Amino acid sequence: MTVINALGNQYYLYIKKGQKPVAWDIYDTKPPIEFSLTTYFGQVFQAIEKSSLISGLVFYVTWNEIDELPSYGQNVVVFVLGDEWYRIPKYTHKVRAVFKCVGTNSILGCNPFLQPSLLNLLTLIQFLRILVVGVPGWVNYHWHKFKNLILGLGKITPIYDIPLGYHNSKNLPIKNIESRLYDTYFSGSVVHREYPIWSLKSWLGTPKALSRKIMISTLNKFQKKHPQFKVELSITGGYHNRTSEDERSYCEIMMDTKICVVPRGTSFETTRLFEGMKYGCILVTESLPSRWYLDGIPVIKIKDWQELPGILKTLLENKELMAEMHQKSLNWWQDKCSESIVGEYIIAKLLREFPVNLEINLDPP
Structure with a gap:
């Protein structure tokens, strides 16, 4: 060796x-x-x-x-x-x-x-x-x-x-939160594995899949009701299937995003949480475990993705709050989660x- x-x-x-x-x-x-x-x-x-x-x-x-x-x-x-x-x-x-x-x-x-x-x-x-x-x-x-x-x-x-x-996050210049193009963004998988017909998961789904389906449905309804806001959605096979071009595009759009929605994966803790934090996005998440690097984290936690429209509207109409949370997200990355x-x-x-x-x-x- x-x-x-x-x-x-x-x-x-x-x-x-x-x-x-x-x-x-x-x-x-x-x-x-x-x-x-x-x-x-x-x-x-x-x-x-x-x-x-x-x-x-x-x-x-x-x-x-x-x-x-x-x-x-x-x-x-x-x-x-x-x-x-x-x-x-x-x-x-x-x-x-x-x-x-x-x-x-x-x-x-x-x-x-x-x-x-x-x-x-x-x-x-x-x-x-x-x-x-x-x-x-x-x-x-x-x-x-x-x-x-x-x-x-x-x-x-x-x-x-x-x-x-993060999986392969690029080091990009931090963009001012007000100048970012996308109000909210999600790119990721919903179901990345096919289960056999006799599996209950093929009929009932998994917590990850169901949570993400609810979130995506809610975002689509929010976009129709509020066309003035820019919502970007991209359903993929998961980050394991990303090409180098996909990685570059993902990172650039994430840096151009104001609010990053962070649905659960198989576990509640996902790389998306840290990718969004590194880029200074405002993070909306589900429950998070108690960890030394997560206790006190400046995110908005929700119990049901159907609460999301009200949260998005409140945030997007409050520039001062968004600027404050943007800076807190960057600071948390630097002080708790950076390499x-x-x-x-x-x-x-x-x-x-x-x-x-x-x-x-x-x-x-």
Whole structure:
């Protein structure tokens, strides 16, 4: 395996068990294999390297592999970017630290009993499935915590939450909110997977699909009722299917958008939230989980997308409020979610695990 020696730490992209990890030069804009979110996390890791505060670690970056790794030890740090089942990796007790997008604690995000609806029923079913799927990892994690406590082996490292960031957001000049062309914009998938005829999902849908259908229907009605406002909609197969031209167009339109609607994906937390924030859009979202980078976030949260027309009209008729929220969105990105801030957060957590500057002899996988 080729090891990149110019870096203080070693970085590997790891797809799934049974496959060899692929060495990743984090300064290379085109990773050796197709892997989502590397644009954002490449810069996060560059901030870590620039600090020179930690060195000698093996960083495994995986999408949703939670069962096993190529190697373990106190020099191994894992980043799980795409596990939307909120699972606790089985190997947590074998490594120095685990950083996880989306986290390990799901939220219901609605009250299906006081506010009964098909969407809330599907949300409850999905929430319960996530709890069931997460039981083995939870039991394994807490068993090892208990065993370490009884045997005096020390604490197992916590699992740290980190933001999803963006897929391939371009660095564009920030446009003044008043001069932006589109009042609101959504580009994304509604249903990106076909389910077999015998699946309940093919008949009832999923929380993501139903939520987005309601949102799009509401936006279309808003546009007809208020033709003076510019609403831009583009239904796609999802960001995994975007071409480089699609990416450029998406970023340019997002920068030209005043209000970014952020419907849920499979989870409530999506890359769109961070893409819109980075560009200073005013964000209208559904429920969001409690995370260090989301608590207090300057967004407008709604329980039902049918509330959206009133919110859009109120915002678009209040230029001062929009300018204020635009700046708050930019500030939140810079102070909480930007690549350098997340890099500092990771460094702080690793230095807490390692009380002195890290100098570990590497045993490459």
